[in-house]
Amino acid sequence: MLRVWQALLLVALLAIWHVGTSPTLLPPLYFDNPDKAAFFFGEPLTVLSRIWNWFYGGEIYRHLWVTLVETILAFAVGTLSGLVVGIWLARAPMASAILDPYIKGLNAMPRLILAPIFFVWFGLGVASKVAIGVTLVFFIVFFNVYQGVREVSPVVLANTRMLGASPRQLLRHVYLPSAMSWVFASLHNSVGLAFVGAVVGEYLGSSEGVGYLILQAEGVFDINTVFAGIVVLTVFALVLDSMVSFAEKRLMVWQPRSGETERT
Amino acid sequence: MIAALALENITCTFVSPDNARQRYTAVRDASLSVAPGEFVSVVGPTGCGKTTLLNVAAGLLAPSSGSVRVHGEPLEGINARAGYLFQSEALMPWRSALGNVVAGLEFRGVAPHEAADRANDWLRRVGLAGFGDRYPHQLSGGMRKRVSLAQTLILDPKILLMDEPFAALDVQTRQLMENELLELWSADRKSVVFITHDLEEAISLSDRVVVLSAGPETHPIGEYLIDLPRPRDVSEIRLSPRFIEIHTEIWHAMKDEVLKGYAQQRQ
Numbered sequence: 001m002l003r004v005w006q007a008l009l010l011v012a013l014l015a016i017w018h019v020g021t022s023p024t025l026l027p028p029l030y031f032d033n034p035d036k037a038a039f040f041f042g043e044p045l046t047v048l049s050r051i052w053n054w055f056y057g058g059e060i061y062r063h064l065w066v067t068l069v070e071t072i073l074a075f076a077v078g079t080l081s082g083l084v085v086g087i088w089l090a091r092a093p094m095a096s097a098i099l100d101p102y103i104k105g106l107n108a109m110p111r112l113i114l115a116p117i118f119f120v121w122f123g124l125g126v127a128s129k130v131a132i133g134v135t136l137v138f139f140i141v142f143f144n145v146y147q148g149v150r151e152v153s154p155v156v157l158a159n160t161r162m163l164g165a166s167p168r169q170l171l172r173h174v175y176l177p178s179a180m181s182w183v184f185a186s187l188h189n190s191v192g193l194a195f196v197g198a199v200v201g202e203y204l205g206s207s208e209g210v211g212y213l214i215l216q217a218e219g220v221f222d223i224n225t226v227f228a229g230i231v232v233l234t235v236f237a238l239v240l241d242s243m244v245s246f247a248e249k250r251l252m253v254w255q256p257r258s259g260e261t262e263r264t
Numbered sequence: 265m266i267a268a269l270a271l272e273n274i275t276c277t278f279v280s281p282d283n284a285r286q287r288y289t290a291v292r293d294a295s296l297s298v299a300p301g302e303f304v305s306v307v308g309p310t311g312c313g314k315t316t317l318l319n320v321a322a323g324l325l326a327p328s329s330g331s332v333r334v335h336g337e338p339l340e341g342i343n344a345r346a347g348y349l350f351q352s353e354a355l356m357p358w359r360s361a362l363g364n365v366v367a368g369l370e371f372r373g374v375a376p377h378e379a380a381d382r383a384n385d386w387l388r389r390v391g392l393a394g395f396g397d398r399y400p401h402q403l404s405g406g407m408r409k410r411v412s413l414a415q416t417l418i419l420d421p422k423i424l425l426m427d428e429p430f431a432a433l434d435v436q437t438r439q440l441m442e443n444e445l446l447e448l449w450s451a452d453r454k455s456v457v458f459i460t461h462d463l464e465e466a467i468s469l470s471d472r473v474v475v476l477s478a479g480p481e482t483h484p485i486g487e488y489l490i491d492l493p494r495p496r497d498v499s500e501i502r503l504s505p506r507f508i509e510i511h512t513e514i515w516h517a518m519k520d521e522v523l524k525g526y527a528q529q530r531q
Contacts, residue, residue: 166371
């Protein structure tokens with residue numbers, strides 16, 4: 001039933017969009033020229049045909065692939081480095097105290113502004129987009145891991161030590177699993193941000209990727225293609241997100257979930 | 265005879281990390297020795313530093329002064345011959361019951377197959393056969409305590425340190441667990457230090473009861489031999505006349521300290 005309502009809402013929104021932008025269906029309410037609404041807001045049918053042509057003609061796959069590679073690389077590198085640095089700093093109070101203001105500063109900085117520097121360093125290819133994504137993902141994962149390691153239950157820690165765990169085994173069997181639960185809590189966020197880094201990077205300067213398609217279309221005022229690009233990106237993001245949910249479900253079976261009772 | 269565990273003149277002073285002048289002496293000049301195979305309970309009013317004393321015996325906490333000897337040897341670092349049963353949840357929540365029981369063997373490098381066999385055997389001995397794949401949050405409080413017990417006993421420690429392990433359980437489960445503990449203990453007679461604030465529990469389980477003063481600067485103020493016959497049933501033995509006699513005697517000595525502790529907590 002829920003799905004039906006969700007679908008109906010989508011249809012209604014598309015209908016309003018269609019009726020509002022079609023030059024012939026309504027008398028012009030706001031714009032003096034009946035074509036202007038379509039110029040600014042695009043037309044849903046044209047957007048759909050644009051998407052259809054992309055996938056049918058096969059043009060989109062190369063761009064999607066590039067965006068996907070950038071997102072996954074940024075996510076992997078950012079998560080891994082956040083994990084390593086987070087665990088290290090959480091267990092080295094001295095280093096963490098020294099670095100504290102720098103980390104706060106880097107986190108507070110609007111890091112997308114680093115894009116021009118990355119373009120100079122890494123060129124306009126995949127590497128610069130990955131770098132942008134990493135700066136976004138790293139801090140989310142880092143802060144979560146840092147928190148996760150510091151909030152390991154002291155009793156669980158003491159118990160595991162009493163069972164004879166060496167410092168390395170403590171890291172592997174207590175700190176890491178505890179930190180992972182925090183990492184997973186932030187996973188939806190960090191995948192989203194890796195994606196943002198990739199697309200915004202493409203949009204700022206590139207020769208491939210979905211962001212590049214949008215940039216090109218914007219250059220010639222082709223608003224329908226811009227909307228088509230946005231729709232493709234949205235669906236793509238939803239697919240990524242559901243993959244994260246799937247992984248989370250498989251890996252975090254040990255966590256209590258509310259609402260495990262059955263209702264009839 | 266060399267004591268299995270000997271705490272000698274232990275003093276523990278905690279210093280506040282923010283202000284070095286804020287000091288708190290939880291335990292002062294406390295001595296306690298446990299003979300091999302002896303079951304000793306330590307009772308005292310709440311907040312008197314019982315756990316501090318136990319952490320010192322476990323090697324989790326270094327005393328400010330005094331020494332710990334384990335079978336005659338001075339203790340350095342973690343007490344490897346001791347098993348510790350904590351008051352609060354101590355299981356690794358990301359491991360199943362079996363994974364938790366097997367952990368100690370895993371850390372010691374026992375082959376996975378053999379370790380799993382022994383862990384399953386221990387789960388059966390604590391009455392949890394078939395629950396090996398459950399995660400701690402899927403088990404009840406009593407079951408989690410049983411897993412903890414199996415997790416500790418599988419390593420066959422010579423000394424068992426228990427910090428109010430059954431305090432969070434309801435009365436019925438608690439008496440069941442106490443009987444099970446006595447049964448497991450009587451099989452190979454480990455040296456036990458059992459911390460509790462429940463005098464009845466202490467008397468019904470132990471060979472000897474040590475009473476601590478109210479904190480701060482806790483130290484033992486009395487020792488009582490419990491000459492009740494074994495094997496015991498904890499719910500039945502509470503009704504015997506000798507039990508009541510012992511209880512009255514110890515309670516008489518404890519009462520002032522309990523009131524002192526209570527007054528301190530109210531401040």
